[in-house]
Amino acid sequence: MAKANKKDDNVVARNRKANHDFFIEDTIECGLVLKGTEIKSVRAGHINLKDGFARIERGEVWLYNVHISPFKEGNIFNHDPLRPRKLLLKRREINKLEKNVQQAGHTLVPLKVYIKHGVAKVLIGIARGKKQHDKRQAIKEKTMKREAQRAMKI
Template sequence: MKKKDSNTIAQNRKAIHDYTILETVEAGMVLQGTEIKSIRNGRINLKDGFATIRNGEAYLHNVHISPYEQGNIFNHDPLRARKLLMKKKQIHSLIGETKNAGITLIPLKIYIKNGFAKVLIGVAKGKKQYDKREDLKRKDINREVERALKNR
């Protein structure tokens, strides 16, 4: 089992199961009010999240950040679209890659870096059912080999 990074807040484990990750890109997020406090408390869900590019800007959709408990009337909308902070070159390269059929942008993990919340965006291609089965078989074989080597 892999060790969790100390600064990792949330991971999208289902994405690794459902998609083949071709490339990853780090991006910052534009947050409102108490969203960073909720993220630091770990009250975030990446399960159904995805990213889009509109008008030369990247946005993160369907990522649920729960309202902050000690917040007031100025709490944020949990499912709002959040703008991603990336360089123009990165955005243009992502536009070129997402033009291909079956390629999508998904959030893989959210972490804190130098006091700022960052999201790791993966350029992903969906897996077929038989691809998922092959991956599970490969994992089982590797696990058995590791066990056998460990017991020697």
């Protein structure tokens, strides 16, 4: 029997707002350092990437403003939901990110969190901010494409 395509089966959370607010130029997969009951909350899908961003500090990459809800049965072992979390990358990957982020208007945004081989991974993107007219143009193109699909169905 053929193996099923498991491309997005393990995706826990997506940052849908990122594609609306940014041009994603490059992506990179990195590990996520979690403490205690946080992994249980992540596996349950209690994570919000909406306002998250990453920053390079002293040769390490840190993830900020990503909300991981406290685990329901975690009681005293729960951690702060908005604490900064370290991202695991190789030195050459960090150097590449640092070089790209130093360009004006570029930032690191988390695009999705997923479970791979039992480990939480984050896909971060090197992003350049969109101007208001770029956002309007993207919405217009999406609407035209949707209307063309509807016309093809009828």
